[in-house]
Amino acid sequence: MPALKRDNYRAPVDFAFILHPLKAEDLFKKMRFMQRWPFGLVDTVSRMLPPIFASRIDGVKSAHGSVEGCFIGLALTPEQFQKLPPEVVLRKIISAGKKATRTGAKIIGLGALTAVVGDAGITVARSLETAVTTGNSYTVATALEGTEKAARLMGIDPRRAEVAVLGASGSIGGACTRILARKANFLTLIARNRAPLERVADAIFDETGLAVKVTANVKEAVRKADIIVAVSSTAESLIDPEDLKPGAVVCDVARPRDVSLRVARERDDVLVIEGGVVEVPGDVNFNLDFGFPPKVAYACMAETMILALEKRYESYSLGRELTVAQIDEIKALAARHGFKLAGLRSFGKALSAEDINKIKDRAFKKQKEIGLKPVNNLN
Numbered sequence: 117m118p119a120l121k122r123d124n125y126r127a128p129v130d131f132a133f134i135l136h137p138l139k140a141e142d143l144f145k146k147m148r149f150m151q152r153w154p155f156g157l158v159d160t161v162s163r164m165l166p167p168i169f170a171s172r173i174d175g176v177k178s179a180h181g182s183v184e185g186c187f188i189g190l191a192l193t194p195e196q197f198q199k200l201p202p203e204v205v206l207r208k209i210i211s212a213g214k215k216a217t218r219t220g221a222k223i224i225g226l227g228a229l230t231a232v233v234g235d236a237g238i239t240v241a242r243s244l245e246t247a248v249t250t251g252n253s254y255t256v257a258t259a260l261e262g263t264e265k266a267a268r269l270m271g272i273d274p275r276r277a278e279v280a281v282l283g284a285s286g287s288i289g290g291a292c293t294r295i296l297a298r299k300a301n302f303l304t305l306i307a308r309n310r311a312p313l314e315r316v317a318d319a320i321f322d323e324t325g326l327a328v329k330v331t332a333n334v335k336e337a338v339r340k341a342d343i344i345v346a347v348s349s350t351a352e353s354l355i356d357p358e359d360l361k362p363g364a365v366v367c368d369v370a371r372p373r374d375v376s377l378r379v380a381r382e383r384d385d386v387l388v389i390e391g392g393v394v395e396v397p398g399d400v401n402f403n404l405d406f407g408f409p410p411k412v413a414y415a416c417m418a419e420t421m422i423l424a425l426e427k428r429y430e431s432y433s434l435g436r437e438l439t440v441a442q443i444d445e446i447k448a449l450a451a452r453h454g455f456k457l458a459g460l461r462s463f464g465k466a467l468s469a470e471d472i473n474k475i476k477d478r479a480f481k482k483q484k485e486i487g488l489k490p491v492n493n494l495n
Contacts, residue, residue, distance in 0.1 A: 129186045130183040131185040131186075131423075132186050132219055132420075133186075133417050134213065134225065134227055135228065135230075135406070136190040136227070136230060138371055138372050139193065139194075159193075159196070162196070163191075163200070167190055167211055167212035167215045168188070168189045168191075169187075169188060169189075169215070169219070170186070170404055171186065171187050171404040172184070172186050173187065173400070174400070174401045175400045176397070176400055176424075178452075180425065180452065180453060185424065187402070197351070209230050209233065209240055210240055210244065213240055213244045213248070221246060222429040223246065223247040223420060224246050224248050224420070225248075225249055225419065225420030226249070226251070227371075227417065231416065232287075235436070236252075236287050236435050236436055237431075238435050247431050247432075248431050249420055249431060250287070250416065251414070252416065253419060253438055253446040254392075254418055254422065255392040255414070255416050256292055257444075257447040259369045259391035259415070260292060262367055262389055262390075263389070265460065266367065266387055266389050266472075267365050269387075269460075270387055270475070272365060274299050274300050274343060277300070278302050278341045278342045279300040280340075281304070281306065282307075282344060282346040282348055282354065282355070283306070284305035284307055284330075284347075285305070285316060286348070286349060287435065289305075289307070289316075289347045290436070291440070293328070294440055295443065298324065303328040303329070304337050305331070306338070307332065307348070310330060314330055316330075317330050338355055338359045339361060342361070342364055343366075344365070344366045344367070346375060346391075347369045348370050349370065350370075350372075353372070353376040354374045354375075355375045355376060357376070357382040363476070363490065365389070367389050368390060369391030375388050380462070384474075387462070387475050388463065392415035393415065393457070394414075394457060395457070396411050396421065419446060426449055426453075
C-alpha cells in the first residue's frame with residue numbers, strides 16, 4: 117500500500133466514497149468562510165478547489181465482519197457538472213479517486229453526478245489502481261423495493277397501473293425498466309432523447325414480450341402515470357405539482373431531485389418517496405451531515421460498504437448497462453450483512469403509516485371530485 121501523505125494521516129480505511137454538494141448551501145457546511153461571498157466568487161473558487169478528505173466513516177459492522185471508510189469531497193455543484201467540459205470534470209473525479217487511494221481504500225464508490233459523467237465510471241476505474249463502483253445496482257434494488265411498498269400502501273396494483281420510468285435510457289433507469297417489466301403490464305419509458313429509449317424498449321420486448329411505450333414528452337407521460345420511478349441525471353427538477361394525478365406514487369431516486377420541492381407544499385394527495393435510502397448495520401458514525409438520521413445512507417454508498425464487507429475489491433456497477441443478475445446478487449449480499457430499506461421517507465422526513473393513510477384518503481376524495489376513475493386497488 118502506498119505511504120499515507122500528511123493530508124491523510126489517519127489510519128488506513130477499507131473503502132472510500134466520493135461525493136459532492138447537491139446545492140451551494142451544502143458546500144457551506146464544510147466551507148463556512150464562503151457563506152458571505154458573492155455567488156460568482158463561490159462559483160469560481162469551488163471550480164479550483166482540490167478534493168478534500170471530508171470525514172471518516174466508523175462502525176460499519178455486520179455478523180460477518182466490519183469495515184471503516186471515508187468520504188472524499190468534490191466542491192463542484194450540479195450546475196458546474198453540467199457546464200464544465202466532461203474531460204475537466206473527469207479529471208477532478210480521478211483526482212478525488214487518487215486521494216481516496218492514498219487513504220488505503222481498496223474500493224471507491226462514486227456518488228450522485230460523479231457516477232454519470234462520461235462513461236459512468238469506466239474511465240475513472242481505468243485511471244485508478246483501485247476498484248470502483250457507482251452503487252447503481254443496489255440503488256435499483258432498494259428503489260424498486262420502496263416503490264412496491266409505497267404502491268401497496270396506497271392500494272395500487274402495479275399490474276393494473278400506468279407505470280413510468282423517467283430517465284429510462286440511463287444506467288439505473290434501464291435496469292429499473294427491465295425489472296418492472298416483470299410485473300407491470302402498462303409501462304412507459306421517458307427521456308429527453310427518444311433514440312436510446314427505442315433500444316431499451318426493443319431489449320425489453322425481446323426479454324419479456326412486453327411492448328412498452330416510449331416518449332420524450334416528460335410532462336404528458338408523467339400526468340398519465342399512477343406509479344413513477346424518477347431516475348434522471350439533470351441538474352433541475354422535472355416534475356412539478358401540476359404534473360401529477362391524485363393518488364400518484366413517485367419514487368425519486370435522482371440526486372439532485374427530479375421532483376420539485378413545490379410538490380411537498382402544494383400536493384398533499386400524492387405520495388413522493390426518496391429512493392435508494394437504507395439503514396446501515398452497526399454503530400455507524402459518518403461524521404458528516406448529509407441530511408439523514410443516524411445510520412441511514414444512500415444505497416450507492418451502501419453498495420461500496422457491502423462489497424468491502426465481502427472483500428469483493430472489484431469494479432462492480434460501471435457503465436450504462438446493469439444486469440438483473442448483478443442487482444439480484446447485491447440485494448442478497450445486502451440482506452446477508454443486515455442492510456435494509458430505511459422505511460419510507462419524503463422530502464427528508466420519515467413517513468408513518470398514519471401519514472400515508474391521510475395521503476390515500478385525500479387522493480380518493482380528490483379523484484371523486486374531478487371524476488377520475490381510481491386504479492383497481494388491492495383492497
